[in-house]
Amino acid sequence: MSFTWTAHRFAGGALALDVANSVVLRFDPQRRIDRFADFAAMDSFADAANLYGAERQRFGPLGRARPEHRKSFLDLREAADRHFRAKVLDQDRPDLLADLLEAIAAVLRRTPQRGGNIALDAATAHSALSLVSNPEPDRLKICPNCEWLFLDRSRNRSRTWCDMAVCGNRSKARRHYRRREETQP
Template sequence: MGFAWTAHRFSGGALALDVANSVVLRFDAERRIDRFDDPAAIDAFAGAANLYGAERKRFGPLIPARLERRNAFIGLREATDRHFRALVRTEDRPDLLADLLEAIAAVLRQPAPAGKGTPLDVATAHSALGLISGPEPGRLKICPNCAWLFLDRSRNRSRTWCDMAVCGNRSKARRHYRRSREEPKP
């Protein structure tokens, strides 16, 4: 079965969060999957972000980051993940903010490639900068099912899962299964 970048993969609500979420099962060393291990997957991500990403209108058409810029892009992804996870957990970690700002600077200092469109790494850096100056407290969350970062844009800040159709349904199915196993049989 092949992998495809679907709308669910862009449920973070910001490009920087969607990029950070490209590592599946990040904290499970045996099952961890880095979707950006394959450079072609990064290119495909840029194309899919043009279709599904929450900030697709903000940046215009995204183009893949050039090969020589990929290390800085991956560094930005990791710094984004570390900083915003600490922020959600209300950990006071100014060192992680400094790391993120350095990663953003590393991307933005490189000469921009010629061509039409915004390079994925540059757009991700700008997205991360926007997140640093916001969002409102309580809007940034971690999905209890998949551990992805996402912005809760619901009016009353009650969103629990990154994507109700996927993670919400999985969680409800697990809960139903546990209850059905615990109930005595007639």
């Protein structure tokens, strides 16, 4: 199956969140899709993050994660998702923070910077560490439509969806059709 990374896939506002969001329908075992199960998609994610990622200027051109580092990269993705999701849900879980910090350390110990480019896994570790060390818990949210994690960078912190053009429109369309069905005999 062919898959293309689009700007919508980078709605998280931080590389660590975009990586965590690479699992679509995470909590629906029947429909869950892990975009990184295909290593070619994982490799193309780095290229797309260079175009669409919110932190592309911070890291510069991202290189691909080395094949021997993919497992620690996926461990980092899962630890980041668990920790930041618990933060949004206001669950104080020191064990999840410890897991995330261990995953960050594992990636940073094994991932040298190559040729001026930082590898995707190292950049993700730096992004997650930045989110942990500069917490703005009221800016971190979960989209009520797709359940992706995202940073609300709006001035009044009122953003509801990860991407208004996709999830916001879907939610508004569902409400419209429900109201229409309720008014029809």
